[in-house]
Amino acid sequence: MSCTGATCSSTDYQGVTCDGAFTACPSTTSCSGLPLCSSLENRTCLNLGATQSCCRRNRTDILVCSPTGGSGTEGKWLYY
Known part of the structure; x- marks a missing residue:
């Protein structure tokens, strides 16, 4: 599996793309x-x-x- 994109963190609220599938970061704010x-x-x-x-x-x-x-x-x- 190859992955590109930003890592999940509480500051960027981005996601990662692995093998063409984007996965959003889980919400860490409450x-x-x-x-x-x-x-x-x-x-x-x-x-x-x-x-x-x-x-x-x-x-x-x-x-x-x-x-x-x-x-x-x-x-x-x-x-x-």
């Missing part, structure tokens, strides 16, 4: 138990630099507590 990113985005957070995994378009994404430019330790959840 939003199970994660909050929707849209429910957190731009909301106040208190721990600057903290990250939060969330679900965006059926894929796992990351928000980071980013400073808003004002004084103090408050920030907003923004995409990493």
Whole structure:
């Protein structure tokens, strides 16, 4: 059997072609138990630099507590 194409990984979501048959990578992303990113985005957070995994378009994404430019330790959840 000869195989060509990208190897499966959680970053490229490609597949492999072996003897002319394409096989897609299995889905490795899961939003199970994660909050929707849209429910957190731009909301106040208190721990600057903290990250939060969330679900965006059926894929796992990351928000980071980013400073808003004002004084103090408050920030907003923004995409990493």
